Amino acid sequence: MSHAVRELAAALLPDGRELTVRLADASDAATLLAVSHAAFAARPVHGAPAAALSDDEAAVGARLAAGTGYVAEVDGEAVGGAVVVPLEGEPCLTRVGVVPALRGQGVATFLVEVIGEHRADLGEPELTLLARADHPDVVERWRRVGFATDGERAGHLLLRRPLPLVARAADADAMRTLGRRLAGLLRAGDLIIASGELGAGKTTFTQGLGAGLDVDGPIISPTFVLARIHPPRTGGPTLVHVDAYRLGDAAELEDLDLEESLADSVTLVEWGTGVAEGLASDRLDVDIRRGTDPDDETRWVFVTPHGDRWDRARLAAALEEDA
Known part of the structure; x- marks a missing residue:
């Protein structure tokens, strides 16, 4: 070979x-x-x-x-x-x-x-x-x-x-669908750290997550306000959507007092790698990557579970394209 x-x-x-x-x-x-x-x-x-x-x-x-x-x-x-x-x-x-x-x-x-x-x-x-x-x-x-x-x-x-589980999202709609499916596994206290280059689809994924959790929208990138709170329409958890792009380190993240809402919410931190891991030992890392062809909308989503909170088989089933 x-x-x-x-x-x-x-x-x-x-x-x-x-x-x-x-x-x-x-x-x-x-x-x-x-x-x-x-x-x-x-x-x-x-x-x-x-x-x-x-x-x-x-x-x-x-x-x-x-x-x-x-x-x-x-x-x-x-x-x-x-x-x-x-x-x-x-x-x-x-x-x-x-x-x-x-x-x-x-x-x-x-x-x-x-x-x-x-x-x-x-x-x-x-x-x-x-x-x-x-x-x-x-x-x-x-x-x-x-x-x-x-x-x-x-x-x-x-x-x-x-090690991560890997999913393929063919376009933005597929990315939202992936977020909705993962939302079905979430509960209050869960932390998700989303990474990926600009335009990879982190906010699009979060929109699907919010739809699956049935929270108030619209869900847009909180780059300038740093955090947006989306209360549930029904009896589920609140979605706290954070953008850590402008934060230098974990100390600046602490100023947002996320620990106060963490237990009662699903918290998703965009650009949180190296900054937000200290919020919870059990978390999901979601790394979204695009291919080398700029005309191809396909994204590859790497989902890595940390801690005993996650059932790997259930996560794998949620990531299946025909789920």
Whole structure:
């Protein structure tokens, strides 16, 4: 199989060069080994040397045979890699590394995002990984990209990250329909953080959500007033619609006193990523993306449930196009 067929995603580095991520096969064992050794040898040493430095080509080949490898490339040269292998029946991310020359360019973050979306397409609910407890700086980096601690194993922290469910919205009407279907699962106290570029469809999604909750409208972007309150027409919860685009951080969000209404409302925060997560540990992240063709109205909606509040099977059913 050619590398072109196995390419999963592409992005631009800050210097304009193209970064791609592709699936690996058995022939990539030496490539992944070289990337891993370069990456882990450059890291500060705390305690015992990194286990990755003891790998040989046979060990990498065995992981590829048992799981799935991923290679990040710039101009055809491997600059990053990772392997997902089974850990007690769950997909476990391991040997994530980026060569020192590309550190700080967003390669690792993009690689992990692509891997997460690929695993979500396979129907997997979450990624796990083991991070050494004596490397708190590394653990903190994983937490910044959505992983949370779920126990400890032999000097390692077990980290988990929920994976998104994916829906397709062919046009604005389909986006509103998607919002109405998700509204059927909501109750007072629920928090939704909606992200996506300008014009992606966040407000359109919220209009559907409001229709499903049967609240007073009209629902328009609250960019300048920051928050709009839509009371229910019947006996359901109020919809609090917030636009955090003009807010700098979580401290500015606190000035809106959303905690006062959170328990009795469904709260949706546009542009809330990195700002609104502290409002509730149980939440839905809704990331809306458009394709590369400007004439195509299709949007891809990635819905990631956080916490025990959400039934993943019910969410998946609500996202089905023929639901």
